[in-house]
Amino acid sequence: MRRISKVFPSFILFATLACWVLPHGAYGESSNHDTWKNFSAAQKRYALFGFIDCHRLLFPHANASMYNADERVYGEVDKLAADNGDTPIGRLILDAMRKTPAAAPDNHAEHGGVDDGMLWRGLIEREKEAYVQGVFWCAEVAPAMTVSLSEKSAGAAVKALDDWYVVADDDWKDPRSNARVDVPVAVAMQRTGILSIRPAKKP
């Protein structure tokens, strides 16, 4: 985290351990390597997406080029996890992203977009839980922030987000559906009170 601390020198004065309200169950254990290992490739993808979205929110001035999420990154996390059993998964994800060179430009792909309400409507339950878990893992390794999570589990957070995005409104008749669809998921987590971020208090 040295690099991030340089970007935010003012926070160093207030640095303290993140206040972390641990959710219960398999998803919430802070260094739960088993959760990562048991994720499918799609779950690992969306865990990384959640991690990255949360990290951008916490560190908006961080160099965006550090964010990579593809199969090579998942593989690097797997390797690091095997050798660093006590290290929080969030820290391993950061290390893996830094170690993995960015993929070559793909001129035939679409570039851009954000993880917003359309992503949320498209994901299945276990992918949503993985996304939320990625946010949890990110919050866990934020050194100069107080991050609290009101929900007791990833599943509860998923339910709250489903309600907020009005996912049940499959015909897009509720005005909230269209009004909220472009809101990034990480921001929705703040608006729903699932994720609360503020600079840590002086020790």
Place this chain on the structure above:
Amino acid sequence: MSNSQYAPTVTKGGLVTHCSEAACSIAAATGANTAGVLSDANGHNYDANTQINNLANPKNGWHAVTPDQAQALANQGVLAFATQHGAGHGHIASVRPEGIPGDQPRGRSGPILANVGIFNGVAHQSAVFTPAHGAIIYYAPNQ
């Protein structure tokens, strides 16, 4: 759709998705001539917005159909696309026949699509497109 090369990724902080590549390769797999509509003469796919503009041009041998017509055509094995021209890169997805064993479409309303994008999987229109982002137009080839 299940091709791992088409999985969404993040590269240098930017989201990378593959709907136009998938549309091109699905069309090619069905025997359709993609040149000038979905791809250049060398088979390299155009971006989604260009593909959608080409599908909308009657000179290219495609025409707009209703969602129900698109689903009916797909059920008969005819290639059809759902599209949304976007301020960003737009989005395109092929319509998938109903009732394929093992399919558990995401969402509940609208035709069934083989979506490649921010997520890859079988989904109803409602899980892929929002009316808030513009008109959702279906295209099928002229018979």
